[in-house]
Amino acid sequence: xxxxxxxxxxxxxxxxxxxxxxxxxxxxxxxxxxxxxxxxxxxxxxxxxxxxxxxxxxxxxxxxxxxxxxxxxxxxxxxxxxxxxxxxxxxxxxxxxxxxxxxxxxxxxxxxxxxxxxxxxxxxxxxxxxxxxxxxxxxxxxxxxxxxxxxxxxxxxxxxxxxxxxxxxxxxxxxxxxxxxxxxxxxxxxxxxxxxxxxxxxxxxxxxxxxxxxxxxxxxxxxxxxxxxxxxxxxxxxxxxxxxxxxxxxxxxxxxxxxxxxxxxxxxxxxxxxxxxxxxxxxxxxxxxxxxxxxxxxxxxxxxxxxxxxxxxxxxxxxxxxxxxxxxxx
Amino acid sequence: xxxxxxxxxxxxxxxxxxxxxxxxxxxxxxxxxxxxxxxxxxxxxxxxxxxxxxxxxxxxxxxxxxxxxxxxxxxxxxxxxxxxxxxxxxxxxxxxxxxxxxxxxxxxxxxxxxxxxxxxxxxxxxxxxxxxxxxxxxxxxxxxxxxxxxxxxxxxxxxxxxxxxxxxxxxxxxxxxxxxxxxxxxxxxxxxxxxxxxxxxxxxxxxxxxxxxxxxxxxxxxxxxxxxxxxxxxxxxxxxxxxxxxxxxxxxxxxxxxxx
Numbered sequence: 001x002x003x004x005x006x007x008x009x010x011x012x013x014x015x016x017x018x019x020x021x022x023x024x025x026x027x028x029x030x031x032x033x034x035x036x037x038x039x040x041x042x043x044x045x046x047x048x049x050x051x052x053x054x055x056x057x058x059x060x061x062x063x064x065x066x067x068x069x070x071x072x073x074x075x076x077x078x079x080x081x082x083x084x085x086x087x088x089x090x091x092x093x094x095x096x097x098x099x100x101x102x103x104x105x106x107x108x109x110x111x112x113x114x115x116x117x118x119x120x121x122x123x124x125x126x127x128x129x130x131x132x133x134x135x136x137x138x139x140x141x142x143x144x145x146x147x148x149x150x151x152x153x154x155x156x157x158x159x160x161x162x163x164x165x166x167x168x169x170x171x172x173x174x175x176x177x178x179x180x181x182x183x184x185x186x187x188x189x190x191x192x193x194x195x196x197x198x199x200x201x202x203x204x205x206x207x208x209x210x211x212x213x214x215x216x217x218x219x220x221x222x223x224x225x226x227x228x229x230x231x232x233x234x235x236x237x238x239x240x241x242x243x244x245x246x247x248x249x250x251x252x253x254x255x256x257x258x259x260x261x262x263x264x265x266x267x268x269x270x271x272x273x274x275x276x277x278x279x280x281x282x283x284x285x286x287x288x289x290x291x292x293x294x295x296x297x298x299x300x301x302x303x304x305x306x307x308x309x310x311x312x313x314x315x316x317x318x319x320x321x322x323x324x325x326x327x328x329x330x
Numbered sequence: 331x332x333x334x335x336x337x338x339x340x341x342x343x344x345x346x347x348x349x350x351x352x353x354x355x356x357x358x359x360x361x362x363x364x365x366x367x368x369x370x371x372x373x374x375x376x377x378x379x380x381x382x383x384x385x386x387x388x389x390x391x392x393x394x395x396x397x398x399x400x401x402x403x404x405x406x407x408x409x410x411x412x413x414x415x416x417x418x419x420x421x422x423x424x425x426x427x428x429x430x431x432x433x434x435x436x437x438x439x440x441x442x443x444x445x446x447x448x449x450x451x452x453x454x455x456x457x458x459x460x461x462x463x464x465x466x467x468x469x470x471x472x473x474x475x476x477x478x479x480x481x482x483x484x485x486x487x488x489x490x491x492x493x494x495x496x497x498x499x500x501x502x503x504x505x506x507x508x509x510x511x512x513x514x515x516x517x518x519x520x521x522x523x524x525x526x527x528x529x530x531x532x533x534x535x536x537x538x539x540x541x542x543x544x545x546x547x548x549x550x551x552x553x554x555x556x557x558x559x560x561x562x563x564x565x566x567x568x569x570x571x572x573x574x575x576x577x578x579x580x581x582x583x584x585x586x587x588x589x590x
Contacts, residue, residue, distance in 0.1 A: 169455065176454030177444045177464045184430045184441050191428035194390060195441055195507075196416035197449075205451070251432075311434040313485040316472045 004149055011152035017265045018159035019220045020241070024260045025163075025170045025253065026213025027241050032250030032309070033174045034206045035186030037103055039238055040093050040110030043117050044086035044211040046233035048218030050121075051082040053134040053228050065129040065136075075140035079162075079219050086215015087208040094207030099200025102189075114235050122230050133229020137222050155224055162220065166213050171253050173209070175312070182206060183251070236288065240264045243295040249305030258306055263291060343368040343542045344389065344420075344511050349398030351384055358384040360566040362398070366511070371533060371543040373557035373574070375550070377586065381566040382546045383425055386513050389544075390422040391415040402511070417446075419510030423517055425546075427496035431489025435480055435499055436471060438488050442503040443467035471506060477532070478502045479525060493520040501529065505536060512536075514545035518552050530556045550574065562586075 002010070023045055030036045055078040057070040073081070093113060097106040122131040140158070145151045173179050182202055184192040189199045222228035240263060248259020271287050298305065344366040351359040359381040366372050374382045387393035389400050391412035400408045407415050416422075421442075429438050447453075448464030475481040478498045483491060488499060497520055504512050518526055533556055537543055547553050553560060554574045562570040562577045570580035577583055 172457065173451060173454045176449075176461050177440075178449045178451065178454045180433065180437055180441060180444070181449045183433055187430035187432055188428065190392060190412075191424065191430065192441075193412040194392065194416055194422050194424070194428060195503075196413050196446065197441075198413045209451075309432065311432075311485060311487060312437060313434070314436045314468060314472075316481065316484070 007149055008152060011149075011156050013265065013269065014156045015152075015159045015224055016221075017261060018156075018163040019217045019224070020244075020264050021163045021257060021260050022159075022166045022220070023214050023217035024241050024245060024256050025166045026210035026217070027238075028245050028250065028253070028256045029170050029173065029182075029213075030206050030210040031242070032245055032252065032256070033179060033186065034182040034203060035103060036097075036203055036206065037107035038093075038110050038207075038210070039107050039235070040114040040117075041210070041214055041241065042114050042233040042235060042238045043093065044090045044214035045218040045221075045237065046117065046121070046228075046230070047089045048082035048086045048215030049222035049228035049232060050128050050134070050218075051085040051215065052078040052219030052222050053137045054128070055081055056138045056140075056223065057134065057136070065132070065134060066126055067129055067134060068127045072138075078140070078223070079216055082219030083212040083216040086218065087212040090207045090211020090214065091204060093211075094204045098203035098207065111235065114238065118230050118234060128228075131230055133227060133232070134222075135227045137226045137228060139223050139226060159220060159224075162216065166216070167253055167257075169209070170213070174251070174253070180312075186251075239295075240291060243291050243298075245305075246295060247298045247305055249307040249309060251309035252305075252307055255305050255307035255309070263294070267291065267294075341368065342366055343403055344544070345399075345401040346385070346389065347399040347401070349385065349388055349400065350396045351381075351388060351393065352396055357566050359388065359395075362563070362566075362568055364561060364568065364571075366542060366544055367558070368542055369537055369540050370558045371537050371545070371556050373553040373560045374544065374546045374563060375548070375553060375560055375577075376563035376569075379565075380563040382563050383515055384566075385563070386422060386515055386544070386546060389415075390420060390513055392422075420513065421504045421507050421509035421511070422513035423497075423500045423504055423515055425515045427493065427500050429488040429491070429496045429499055431487060433488055434485050435475065435488055435491065436468070436484040438499055439471045439475065439503045439506060440465055440468065442507040443471060467506070474502050474506055477528075494522055494525075497521050498525070498529075505532065509541065511542045511544065514543065514547075516546055516548060518547065518549060526552065550578075 027038065027041045030038045054067060054069060055071050055073045058072045059070050060067050093110060097109055101109060121128060124130060128134055141154060142151060145154050174182070181197050184197060185199050185202050193199050218233065221232065244259035244263035245256050247263055248257065249255020268287060271283055274283055277283065342365040346362055346364045349359055349362045362385055376382055384393060388395045391407065391410055395408060399406055402418055402420060407418065444464050453460050453464060472481065475484055480495060480498055480502065483495065488496065491499060497517060501517055521529065530552065533543055557574065559572065560574050560577045561568055562583050564586040569582040569586060570577045
């Protein structure tokens with residue numbers, strides 16, 4: 001029998017991996033498949049977390065935390081609402097950039113929006129308790145299970161199921177004719193438009209779908225950790241996701257799963273076990289340096305990532321056979 | 331629309347009226363008025379910087395005219411975005427071959443044949459069977475790739491093709507889309523000379539079948555071979571129109587050719 005402390009640790013790792021993966025699948029649809037360099041991806045994650053918190057905390061008591069309003073909605077309504085809010089906010093970001101700005105300018109605008117959003121939440125105490133964030137966020141289905149370890153495994157089941165569902169949706173979209181149109185937009189928006197593809201509409205579509213995944217991920221994280229604050233969705237979070245996606249292989253669900261296991265989860269957990277050196281916090285600070293260096297190295301040495309995106313092969317015999325084929329020379 | 335204009339629209343599938351476009355102080359296109367006959371092959375020739383590609387971009391909606399109008403049959407398409415113009419049946423190729431480098435050759439072609447209604451989340455979630463239904467044009471795509479000498483490269487990434495092969499791919503995709511008007515920007519540049527006669531024959535056949543072709547081309551032999559009429563542009567203006575020999579004999583063209 002695995003000791004309970006280890007069970008907690010393993011369950012926590014699986015939940016964090018699953019919820020990170022949900023967001024990463026959404027971001028991969030936007031960046032890896034469609035080519036939108038969405039440096040504002042933390043915004044729908046943040047909105048999702050706050051939505052779930054506000055919809056479960058109940059009316060504000062006015063003691064140790066202040067917030068705009070609170071409800072006590074049953075599971076899974078807060079998660080669904082968080083996904084919807086994530087999609088809406090992401091769609092709003094999309095309207096700012098889609099079809100108006102080229103890729104690099106889109107990235108700069110979205111990055112600026114992300115920084116502004118974090119700062120606004122930090123300074124505005126009345127809406128979601130400012131920089132201190134919201135605490136005591138109730139966990140879903142908590143009353144169904146007595147022991148806390150059993151609840152950990154219940155949450156593992158929920159998180160894995162939602163991650164699986166997100167994978168299913170995103171995988172199907174990226175492999176279908178729609179995915180081909182999205183990858184065409186990624187490769188060349190001008191040529192895609194010349195073939196009749198409505199580039200702005202396609203970009204808005206993936207902003208909404210990716211935003212829903214981000215919102216859901218934020219909600220699940222907030223309710224698992226029972227708290228949510230601006231630190232949970234800093235710009236750095238977006239960069240960690242990007243590094244994981246690029247390392248694993250952008251545009252490809254398996255690559256994303258590998259990259260996310262390695263960077264936000266594996267790498268950060270591995271460094272946790274290093275002996276303390278230098279002043280307190282040095283190792284944590286160095287983590288970001290190493291993550292940045294890794295991103296640079298991967299882009300330099302293996303830009304397609306560990307598991308590169310593959311092409312779909314067609315056969316000239318009889319009816320067209322659809323399967324994942326050879327990668328092609330590149 | 332007046333009766334005369336209606337008559338004109340019936341004869342001419344594509345018209346530009348007094349189109350102007352400047353970049354800063356440089357007037358790239360100055361008052362260009364053209365009328366392209368249905369089912370014809372029209373060549374646009376002229377020195378570099380004549381405004382040929384800018385004009386093509388304006389017709390295709392990739393660039394906005396500062397003034398003037400572009401009509402597809404009776405419909406004014408000047409204000410429309412490029413994807414709307416493409417959906418109306420105006421398909422263009424690019425000066426630097428417009429392919430999607432990370433997609434395979436076959437996927438590049440399929441992007442032209444799969445219906446817009448099949449590029450939806452609903453069809454995506456239905457799974458491979460629905461995707462195959464949406465890709466019913468794949469067998470015709472194979473035939474065309476065979477004719478264009480690209481079948482053996484069908485599953486290779488388009489980014490790995492040579493410059494000439496990319497042009498062929500772009501042309502094959504445009505042909506497969508069966509547009510009303512095909513705008514070609516130097517379609518034969520870099521294409522293997524052994525393939526050129528067959529491609530020109532292909533364009534002639536398509537044109538005889540009702541498609542209108544407008545092509546920018548520097549190779550006068552190609553223009554002479556395939557074009558019914560020629561437009562000579564220089565310094566943003568149309569200097570002469572007519573057959574190749576008429577245009578080349580035109581005094582204004584001679585003046586440009588001799589540096590005046």
